[in-house]
Amino acid sequence: MPLSRTASLLSIYPHITSRDRLLLQLLDDHQVLTTGQIHRLLFTARRTCQIRLNELAALGLIERFRxxxxxxxxQPWHWTLGHNGHRFQAAAHQRPEPTARSSNQTVQRLSANPHLxxxxxxxxxxVRLSEHARRHDDARLDRWWSEQVTHNQFRKVTAxxxxxxxxxxxxxxxFLETDTGSEALGSRVVAKLAKYGxxxxxxxxxxxPVLFWLGSEQREEHLHRLLPGQHTGVPVATATHAADPAARVWLARGTTSRVALTELPSDHGEALAANPNYGDGVFLP
Structure with missing residues (x-):
């Protein structure tokens, strides 16, 4: 593509497909995705994905680091919005026009974030749930909210x-609690259940249900030993990173048989009635 990274947004429009717009929205909502994650979300062939990502980077719509x-x-390439991507998303959502400096700082802060x-x-x-839904007609990820959107909607929750x-x-x-093994299960992880209560x-x-996604079976066993008798009004289930979250891999508190997500207790109450479309992000095909 002959366009420069500083070309006007209007001159870039003819090169932006509906799938590109979906990717830009995903990166706007969730900050960063790897090449493999984007491939599984939006593409069939990995090589096609790689070529398209490089083309979008040449247009300044996305940036990469590793x-x-x-x-x-x-490590795999990590992709995030580039300056033109930030400009496009700002225009789409009626936000102030970002400067090149602010866009660059956003990328640098994200890449250096210790919680990356x-x-x-x-x-x-x-991504794994979305990938499963792409292969199964009876499955669908209806909502994927980031930590920030979740907190904005459910003020007491820090999932x-x-x-x-x-x-x-x-x-x-x-609600998802992702465990990387850096926090003590007793003093930090289990203590989070009080806010859910x-x-x-x-x-x-x-x-x-609060889903604890853990790095090992040992961490999972340890967590279950800590759970009985604490915050019994909060439904809790666990699985490990190695498991497919769409499969029958979830172990609820006080049970011995693993079940699917849809078999866990869930009551929408007023959460959907109050504002069913808030922050719902993008539909994934």
Missing amino acids: FSRDGGGS THLVLTNEFF DGHGLWTAGGVTVGF TFIRDSGGTRY
């Missing part, structure tokens, strides 16, 4: 994300 691996080699791994892993959870998942005609809401009491009947 770090070296400690054992050698490199946690953010990418949280996004991976929803890493919130979603609505439909499979087999059943829709379940959930307050939310359930004050939310007009909304009662969504």
Whole structure:
């Protein structure tokens, strides 16, 4: 593509497809996605995905960065909005026009964020659900909210994300807690349940399960030993990062058999009635 990275947005429009716009919205909502995640969300062939990402980068719509691996080699490319991508999204949502400096600072702060791994892993959870939905006609990710949007809507909740998942005609809401192993389970992770208990009491009947997505079976077993008797009004289920979250991999508190997400207790209460479309983001085909 001959266009420069400083070309006007109007001159870039003929090169932006509906899939590109969907990608820009995803990056606007969730900050960063890897090449593999974008491939599984929006493309069939990985090579086609790589070529298109490079073309969008040449237009200044997206930027990429990656770090070296400690054992050698490199991590996958991480993609985020470039300056023209920020400009396009600002225009689409009637936000102030960003400067090139502010766009550059946003990319730099994101790439240096010590919680980047946690953010990418949280996004991976929803990517896997979306990937499953692409392959199964009876499944759908109806809602994928970031940490910030979740907090804006459910003020007492500080979850890493919130979603609505439909499979087999059943829709379940959930709050996601992504565990990278950096927090002590007893003093930090389990303590989060107190806020969920307050939310359930004050939310007009909304009662969504809290999903703890853990890095190992050992962490999962340890967490279950800490759970009995604490915050019993909060439905809790666990699975590991190695598991497909759309499969029958969720172990609820006090049970021994793993179930699917749609088999977990979920009561929407007033959460949907109050503002059903708030922050719903994009529809993933």
